[in-house]
Amino acid sequence: MITINTFCDDTILNKTQEYEMEKTAASFYTSSEIASLFGFDEQTVRRQLKRGVYPGAFKVGREWRIPRAAVDQLRQQHPAA
Numbered sequence: 001m002i003t004i005n006t007f008c009d010d011t012i013l014n015k016t017q018e019y020e021m022e023k024t025a026a027s028f029y030t031s032s033e034i035a036s037l038f039g040f041d042e043q044t045v046r047r048q049l050k051r052g053v054y055p056g057a058f059k060v061g062r063e064w065r066i067p068r069a070a071v072d073q074l075r076q077q078h079p080a081a
Contacts, residue, residue, distance in 0.1 A: 028065040037071075 031049065035042045049057050049064050054074070056067040 027068055029068060029071060031064040031066070034066055034071065 029037070031045045032042055034040070034054075035045045038045075040048075046064070048054065049066070054066045055070045057070065058065055
């Protein structure tokens with residue numbers, strides 16, 4: 001019985017962790033997604049990231065993560081002409 005409960009608890013925990021990871025991933029853009037979204041070259045986006053154009057952006061390994069909230073805020077401040 002304990003083994004079954006432990007297995008069930010682990011399964012629930014793993015599903016919860018998967019959901020949290022999906023939810024977290026959905027909260028961020030990658031640099032390539034930003035480039036596609038705005039029609040920029042990826043190198044331009046990386047330069048912007050290094051200059052701090054996207055508040056709250058951070059690197060995970062070699063990949064940038066840009067908060068969707070920061071992008072939404074920039075879009076409101078600088079609407080397309």
